[in-house]
Amino acid sequence: MWISFFKLRFFCCLLAVLMVVVLVINVTQVEYLDHETAAATFIDSGGQFVFSQVTGISRNPYCGYEHQTLSSRERLEEDSLLAALQWQVPDVGPVPFLKSTDPSSSYFVILNSAAFFKVGSQLEVLVHVQDFQRKPKKYGGDYLQARIHSPKLQAGAVGRVVDYQNGFYKVFFTLLWPGRVKVSISLVHPSEGIRVLQNLQEEKPDRVYFKSLFRSGRISETTECNVCLPGSLPLCNFTDLYTGEPWFCFKPKKLPCSSRINHFKGGYLKGLLTAAENAFFQSGVNIKMPINSSGPDWVTVIPRSIKETNNLELSQGLGTFPSGYYYRNQWRPRKFKMRQFNDPDNITECLQRKVVYLFGDSTIRQWFEYLTTFVPDLVEFSLGSPKNVGPFLAVDQKHNILLKYRCHGPPIRFTTVFSNDLRYVANELNGIVGGKNTVVAIAVWSHFSTFPLQVYIRRLRNIRRAVVQLLDRSPKTVVVIRTANAQELGPEVSLFNSDWYNFQLDTILRKMFSGVGVYLVDAWEMTLAHYLPHKLHPDEVIVKNQLDMFLSFVCPLET
Numbered sequence: 001m002w003i004s005f006f007k008l009r010f011f012c013c014l015l016a017v018l019m020v021v022v023l024v025i026n027v028t029q030v031e032y033l034d035h036e037t038a039a040a041t042f043i044d045s046g047g048q049f050v051f052s053q054v055t056g057i058s059r060n061p062y063c064g065y066e067h068q069t070l071s072s073r074e075r076l077e078e079d080s081l082l083a084a085l086q087w088q089v090p091d092v093g094p095v096p097f098l099k100s101t102d103p104s105s106s107y108f109v110i111l112n113s114a115a116f117f118k119v120g121s122q123l124e125v126l127v128h129v130q131d132f133q134r135k136p137k138k139y140g141g142d143y144l145q146a147r148i149h150s151p152k153l154q155a156g157a158v159g160r161v162v163d164y165q166n167g168f169y170k171v172f173f174t175l176l177w178p179g180r181v182k183v184s185i186s187l188v189h190p191s192e193g194i195r196v197l198q199n200l201q202e203e204k205p206d207r208v209y210f211k212s213l214f215r216s217g218r219i220s221e222t223t224e225c226n227v228c229l230p231g232s233l234p235l236c237n238f239t240d241l242y243t244g245e246p247w248f249c250f251k252p253k254k255l256p257c258s259s260r261i262n263h264f265k266g267g268y269l270k271g272l273l274t275a276a277e278n279a280f281f282q283s284g285v286n287i288k289m290p291i292n293s294s295g296p297d298w299v300t301v302i303p304r305s306i307k308e309t310n311n312l313e314l315s316q317g318l319g320t321f322p323s324g325y326y327y328r329n330q331w332r333p334r335k336f337k338m339r340q341f342n343d344p345d346n347i348t349e350c351l352q353r354k355v356v357y358l359f360g361d362s363t364i365r366q367w368f369e370y371l372t373t374f375v376p377d378l379v380e381f382s383l384g385s386p387k388n389v390g391p392f393l394a395v396d397q398k399h400n401i402l403l404k405y406r407c408h409g410p411p412i413r414f415t416t417v418f419s420n421d422l423r424y425v426a427n428e429l430n431g432i433v434g435g436k437n438t439v440v441a442i443a444v445w446s447h448f449s450t451f452p453l454q455v456y457i458r459r460l461r462n463i464r465r466a467v468v469q470l471l472d473r474s475p476k477t478v479v480v481i482r483t484a485n486a487q488e489l490g491p492e493v494s495l496f497n498s499d500w501y502n503f504q505l506d507t508i509l510r511k512m513f514s515g516v517g518v519y520l521v522d523a524w525e526m527t528l529a530h531y532l533p534h535k536l537h538p539d540e541v542i543v544k545n546q547l548d549m550f551l552s553f554v555c556p557l558e559t
Contacts, residue, residue, distance in 0.1 A: 078457055081511060085453065085504050088165055089141035089195050097279040098132045101142050101190035103289040105130040108171075108185050110293070116300045117175050123148070123299060125159070125183055127169040127291060137167035141191030143500045144291075145486070146171045147529055150179050156529040157325035175301045176325045176334075182298040185291040188489070188499050193280035196273065197500055204272060205451045206230070208413060208496060211266040214252045216259040221252035224266060227411060227455060236260070240409070243426050243462040247410050263422055265413040272495055281491040288489055288499075288534075323522045326529050331545040333522075339552045344375045350555035351401045353437050358405040359425045360443035361412070363523070363536070364482055366543050367441065367550070368392055368405040378403060389414045391421060412447050429466035434474025439554050440467075443482035443523075445509065446536065449501035456505055460512045471517050478554050479518040482546065483509060485527040487536040497536070519553040521546050 070078065106129040117123065127144065129137050146159035159173040175181060189197065200207065210225045229235060229248050236257035238247040251257060273281075281287060324333040331338065341347050358364050365388070372380050377396045385391055394403040407414060409424035425442060432438065442463065448456040467479055484506040486499045506524050513520070523538075523546060532539050538546075 074461065077512075078454065081457060081508055082453060084511070085507060087141065087194060087198065088163060089191050089198065090139045090165070092139060094276070095192045097276070099135075100131060100192040100280060101129050101137060101187060101286065102132040102134075103187040103286060103291050105132065105134045106187070106291045107294040108183070108291055108297075109295055110183065110297070110299065111170075113296070113299070116302050118302055119175060119178055119304045121175050121301070123173040123175055123181075123183070125171040125173070125185070127171060127185055129167050129169070129187075129291075139167065139191065140165040140169070141194055142169070143188040143191075143194055143503075144169060144171075145186045145188055145288075145499070145528060146173070147184050148173050148175070148181050149184065149529075149531060150177065150181055151531060153177065153179055153327060154329040154531070155179070155181075155325065155327045156531060158322050158525050158528045160321055174322065175299070176322075176332075177327050178301050178303045180298055181301050183293065184297075187286065187289050187291055189494065190280055190286050193286065193494070194500060196277050196280060197495070197498055200272065200495060201450070201501070202452060204269070205455075207269040207272060208411070208450050209266040209269065210263060210411065210413075212249050212263050212419070213261045214255045214257075214259045215261045216255050219254055220261075221255055223250040223252055225249035225263065225410070227451060240424055240427070242430075243424050245409065245424055245459065245462065260419045262416050262418050263410060263412070263414075264416045268492070268496060278491070281494050283490050287491065287494060322529070323520075323525055324529075326545075329541060331526055331549060333549065336552070337557050338549055339555070339557055341548050341551050344377070347371065347375050347551060348377060348396065348399050348401070350551050351396075351403075351439075352399045353401070354439055354554070355402045355437060356404065356439045356441070357428070357432065358403070358441050359428060360408050360441075360482070361446045362388065362414075363446060363485065363538075364441060364443035365390065365392075365405055365407075366537055367482075367547060368394070368403065370540070370543050370547055371403060377401075385421075386414075386416050386418075389417055389421075408444050408447075411451070424462070426462040426466040429463070429470050432470060432477075434470050434477035436476040438474065439478045439480070440470070441480040441482060441521075441550060442467075445484040445502060445505045446497065448505060449497050453504060453508065456508060457512070460509060464512055464516060467513075467516060467518060480521060480550055480553055481509065481513055481518050482521045482550075483523045485523040485536075485538060486534040488534050499534075519550075521549050 106127065108125050108127040111124040111126050125146070129142055131137055140163040144161050146161055147156055148159065149156035155177050157173065157176055159171045162170045162172070164170065171185065173183070206226050206228065211222050212225050214221045214223065225248060227246055229250060234251040236249045236251045238249065239245065240247070249260070252259070320334045323335070324331055326332070330340065341350070358368055372378050372394045377398055378394050378401060379396070380392065380394045383391060383393055390405050390407055392405040395401070406421070406423065406428065407417065409422050425444060429440070432440065444459060444463065448459065470477055471479065484502040486502070487497060489498060510520070526542055526545060527534060527538055530542055532542065
């Protein structure tokens, strides 16, 4: 009897142990699913990350950006930025192509024409837009670009456009050099095209898509990735733990999320527009087309006296527009004296004993390429990184110079970036000690043009916070921001990287870094004011001027 009792007791204990083991295994599997296969990230009222299962949940196209928790100051700033960028395009319903803006029928006239102007005078130009039936338009919303230039002097500057919302625009120029100065006005997009671009920005933020390769042993899978992903399939959540920047990939069918190998641009969505909408994006018709003058398109400018010149320079405040101009192919900022680094030895002397960090997209990678090509002692050290992707490293051992380039974190439309190299600029800045021999340059803009503006604002907010902390702990650190720039546009490029999109990003960047204690290389004006065609990656003469300005911040003229 006692033997049977002990056997029964042993059996019950064994059964209990087995039940505990099964329970632990199930809990582990559930935790694995929560964190590895089907996690969607939101932010609760306390600012903490909350993970909820994706199955059956349809996420909004902002991927949680409508749910992010902002402080009252951050919310006020974001609302102010979005309000400042409200493009006034009247809701007039569908507009047929023939009633859209025709640059060849439109014209401009110089208003305050005179026998001559003095350097520093204001020039006003009135633009009147008409449709393809040569009828005046009654509303505004067109995107115009304007500049003055003197080809023989290799001089140029941009103008400020004011939209009166009635088919008339006024452009204001400051005449900054003597000689014969010509006015040029271009229609980048008609208002009807701008309305299409607005809709794409809000409704099709995934029109550029990305992919990642997952691999474990002989098994490999490729899935789509983005700031937001449609549907209810299981996701890999790669949201950055420090910045909260969201990034998701569809989970591979056979592999865990931890097996991600790389990131690369998947491609561009096709068939985004209707036939009627396509008519508003035609090369040689209504994309970056000149608007001609109905009369003289030039004025004569004479020099000022020395006394007048000194008074003019004293009157230039922090809000100076334009920020500079070209003369003899050299950029001349209006706020300070820019040095010319025409000899490699000048650059070496400036950067001696310094560590230079370049963070961002391919437009700041151009700086790395220029410096390593122009300065013979600055030798690139091969890290085995993919071409045009990085990270890159160059060293001048003799003069103790270290130059580094690293691309910013996703979204980024590079060919292939290894997962370990997907790093956010804010996190990289937090790892820099800083000091008088530390220089940081940042360019983050081009890869955000397809997303709602809140995505870019959040990225800059994180970078700005890291910059402020860096300057707090090391006030002598030099931090330089490179702005966006104009580029060549065609029907397809306009839908993804239009100057109108980048103008918005450029405006946000300037406002958010105003008063932070950083220096600004105005690549936007330096591109628009130059006579060369616009390019995403500007020609060497423009890059050289950008580097001269950058180095002038690092090694200013002694006064």
